[in-house]
Amino acid sequence: MTPHARKRRTAYAAGGLALVAALLAVAVLVLRPGGAADGATADERAATAGAERFLDAWAAGELPRAARFTDDPEAALSLLTSVRDNTRPEALDLELAGPPVPAPSDAHRDAFAVPFTATFTLPGLGAWSYPSTVPVHPPADDAGGAGWQVAWEPALVHPELAAGQTLVLTTDRPERAPILAADGQELAGPATVWDLGVRPADLTEPAAAWAAIDALDVGVDTEALADRVAAAEPDGVVSVVTVRDAVFRDHEAELRAVAGLEAVSATRTVAHAARSLVGALDPDTGAGASGLQERYDAQLSGAVGAAVVIADRASGAAVATLDEGPAGAPGSPLLTTIDPEVQRAAEDALAATGREGSIVAIQPSTGHVLAAADAPADGFNRSLQGRLAPGSTFKIVTTAALLEAGATPDEVLGCPRTVTVNGQSFENQDEFELGPDTTLRETFTASCNTAYIDHLDRFAHDTLSTTAQAFGVGAEWTVGAATFDGAVPVTADANQLAASLIGQAEVQASPLVVASMAATVAEGGFRQPVLVPDAVETPHQAPAALQPATVEALRAMMRATVTDGSAAALAGVPGEPHGKTGTAEFENAAGELSTHAWLTGYLGAGDLAFAVALEDGGSGGSDAGPVAADFLNSL
Numbered sequence: 001m002t003p004h005a006r007k008r009r010t011a012y013a014a015g016g017l018a019l020v021a022a023l024l025a026v027a028v029l030v031l032r033p034g035g036a037a038d039g040a041t042a043d044e045r046a047a048t049a050g051a052e053r054f055l056d057a058w059a060a061g062e063l064p065r066a067a068r069f070t071d072d073p074e075a076a077l078s079l080l081t082s083v084r085d086n087t088r089p090e091a092l093d094l095e096l097a098g099p100p101v102p103a104p105s106d107a108h109r110d111a112f113a114v115p116f117t118a119t120f121t122l123p124g125l126g127a128w129s130y131p132s133t134v135p136v137h138p139p140a141d142d143a144g145g146a147g148w149q150v151a152w153e154p155a156l157v158h159p160e161l162a163a164g165q166t167l168v169l170t171t172d173r174p175e176r177a178p179i180l181a182a183d184g185q186e187l188a189g190p191a192t193v194w195d196l197g198v199r200p201a202d203l204t205e206p207a208a209a210w211a212a213i214d215a216l217d218v219g220v221d222t223e224a225l226a227d228r229v230a231a232a233e234p235d236g237v238v239s240v241v242t243v244r245d246a247v248f249r250d251h252e253a254e255l256r257a258v259a260g261l262e263a264v265s266a267t268r269t270v271a272h273a274a275r276s277l278v279g280a281l282d283p284d285t286g287a288g289a290s291g292l293q294e295r296y297d298a299q300l301s302g303a304v305g306a307a308v309v310i311a312d313r314a315s316g317a318a319v320a321t322l323d324e325g326p327a328g329a330p331g332s333p334l335l336t337t338i339d340p341e342v343q344r345a346a347e348d349a350l351a352a353t354g355r356e357g358s359i360v361a362i363q364p365s366t367g368h369v370l371a372a373a374d375a376p377a378d379g380f381n382r383s384l385q386g387r388l389a390p391g392s393t394f395k396i397v398t399t400a401a402l403l404e405a406g407a408t409p410d411e412v413l414g415c416p417r418t419v420t421v422n423g424q425s426f427e428n429q430d431e432f433e434l435g436p437d438t439t440l441r442e443t444f445t446a447s448c449n450t451a452y453i454d455h456l457d458r459f460a461h462d463t464l465s466t467t468a469q470a471f472g473v474g475a476e477w478t479v480g481a482a483t484f485d486g487a488v489p490v491t492a493d494a495n496q497l498a499a500s501l502i503g504q505a506e507v508q509a510s511p512l513v514v515a516s517m518a519a520t521v522a523e524g525g526f527r528q529p530v531l532v533p534d535a536v537e538t539p540h541q542a543p544a545a546l547q548p549a550t551v552e553a554l555r556a557m558m559r560a561t562v563t564d565g566s567a568a569a570l571a572g573v574p575g576e577p578h579g580k581t582g583t584a585e586f587e588n589a590a591g592e593l594s595t596h597a598w599l600t601g602y603l604g605a606g607d608l609a610f611a612v613a614l615e616d617g618g619s620g621g622s623d624a625g626p627v628a629a630d631f632l633n634s635l
Helices: 016-031 042-059 063-068 073-087 206-214 222-231 245-256 291-295 297-301 340-351 391-404 440-446 449-453 463-469 494-501 511-523 548-564 620-633
Strands: 007-010 091-096 112-122 126-137 165-172 186-198 238-244 261-271 305-312 318-324 357-362 369-375 418-421 424-427 577-587 593-603 609-614
Touching (some): 042 063, 042 091, 042 112, 042 126, 073 165, 112 305, 126 318, 186 245, 206 222, 206 245, 206 261, 222 238, 238 245, 238 261, 245 261, 291 297, 340 357, 340 369, 340 620, 357 511, 357 620, 391 440, 391 463, 391 494, 391 511, 391 548, 391 577, 391 593, 391 620, 418 449, 418 494, 424 494, 440 449, 440 548, 449 494, 463 494, 511 577, 511 593, 511 609, 548 577, 548 593, 577 620, 593 620, 609 620
Antiparallel strands (some): 091 112, 112 126, 165 305, 186 238, 186 261, 305 318, 357 369, 357 609, 418 424, 577 593
């Protein structure tokens, strides 16, 4: 590479790595020897150096510094900033393309033009290159040895640019395709939203404004908002939040009554149901930012058409097209297995609790995910990705291990008040005991911890891990969405094994996994859950199946748990519900011992399995049970 053909590049992207890379690139360029060809005159070398330092700063995104190297810093900074903001380049390469050539002018007889090639990497268009020149001239007498200056003119940025014009990247973004439920209803699609803002000049009653915004209950920090409003230009508008049409209509009168609060309607793609699963869009780019919207962004958004145009800075009108890519193409809808009625019932049952939690429903015969509901609705997708101790719902697996090893439901295990393992005491919820004649069936239906732990010697350290494989727990599933598929590690000592028997220690599951455990019993074998059928080519298969006798025994015990045991909250629900409760202890953020409440099960007279999880407080029978009943009764 000749001395005058050296690259400068940067990526106009957020993030520390991009900034470090840009700074390193600049540092390398600054340390290289001069850019003029061998044998160049002193003026040619000075002209090249003046052009080079300007291009270095422009390529690095240091626009104020680049502007200072020109003879009109204000105009230079204005246009360079306009081009950057209106083209949003992913990268910018500026490459010297030859030695300086004389460019006589009336103002500067010794001026030179230094040729260079600009390459913008633009979203939707890719690399766009063109040649241009940097006009430079000797410094004025009072320049203090600052070096040759760039003679600023718009044509430097692009040869066809005139005064009052700029470069703009225009995009032809097709309407985003919807995410669909199994019956074709939209889970996400266009809807009316309202952008709320504050105009400081018109805000006469700040306290009333903050109260009206707080009443929306959408997580706005009004103290921080007050600081932003105080620091803003009076005639500007401070953006506050975007809310759904239903939320705005519920509070419209209060919002419109406050001077200075503004609401502007818009049409945007939003999730109508299963919001934590569907995910959200980036408000600035319109791209998927989370959930299914992010995972299938390319499919849903389609191809964006793009073009670079010269535009009038005052009006924004396009004057000429400099380059354009292929026309945009619409996206393709994403079909899921979600059943709108089941999803709605799950969301309503959760909303009535006012608590954080999840409900998942699965069709045992197919593995199709019928519902994945979370509270809060716009929060983390706990239903598929949560990592929680499953508590006594895991006794489905523990009991299966005993049955596979030859135990029977009528075998006597006993149920003492407490059991001690290496100095660690284990007890039942509320320290109940059932006596020495308690059978495995009674142990399961009452959810007796001590009965299982008292028979610790019947389990090897890998027994639970191996048995869990028949339920698919701990495998790697391909559901069509991000999931946590459970963890049942081989235990290291007796105390860890004891806690694992009752779904504690390092045993973890998502609500999807717990619902799948119940679905496995209902179906008689594991069927991997599926949410997006077109994305699942080879569902995970369990390495071994449960014995038919084990399945029949588990079915009978799960039914007895409803009719005679801890899942009695489901006793009046139609469809012959089967269930298993769970109460999992954990240490909360305050360092206090709390619980997660679980209930999982299936309908014996219907093709549906489910799991209910309520976080941070309560027990499976008394807290999760009524929620499960509400959910099932509304189907």
